[in-house]
Amino acid sequence: MNDNYQVAIEICQSIIGRKASVTDNEINNAVGKATMLYPDVGAVKLKNDLLSMYSVKIDTFQILEGRERREPWLKDFRANQKSKWEF
Numbered sequence: 099m100n101d102n103y104q105v106a107i108e109i110c111q112s113i114i115g116r117k118a119s120v121t122d123n124e125i126n127n128a129v130g131k132a133t134m135l136y137p138d139v140g141a142v143k144l145k146n147d148l149l150s151m152y153s154v155k156i157d158t159f160q161i162l163e164g165r166e167r168r169e170p171w172l173k174d175f176r177a178n179q180k181s182k183w184e185f
Contacts, residue, residue, distance in 0.1 A: 102136045102138060102139055103136075103139050103143075103144070105136065106132040106133070106135070106136045106139045106144055107132075107144065107147065107148070109128070109131070109132045109135065110125075110128035110129060110131075110132050110144065110148055111128075111148075111151075113127065113128040113131060113132075114128050114148070114152070117152065118152075118153060119152065119153040119154065119155050120152045120153075120154060120155065121154065121155050122154055122156075125145060125148050125149065125152070125154070126145070128148065129141050129144050129145045129148065132144065
């Protein structure tokens with residue numbers, strides 16, 4: 099690992115701080131600032147190494163489909179497949 103890369107990692111860690119978990123935006127921000135100072139450092143490798151050092155929080159998922167579009171199918175399927183149904 100070259101000296102510039104190690105310094106870039108340390109800069110990112112200083113920007114992010116001592117946290118157990120961070121967001122993807124915090125890592126992207128730190129990588130952006132470090133690569134401005136050291137453009138020869140690979141941003142992708144830097145981000146991947148930072149992702150391995152921190153736990154990254156992600157937003158909770160949301161279902162975009164309304165309840166009215168849901169179709170119950172399991173009872174009918176089970177009735178039609180009664181002899182082959184193994185579950």
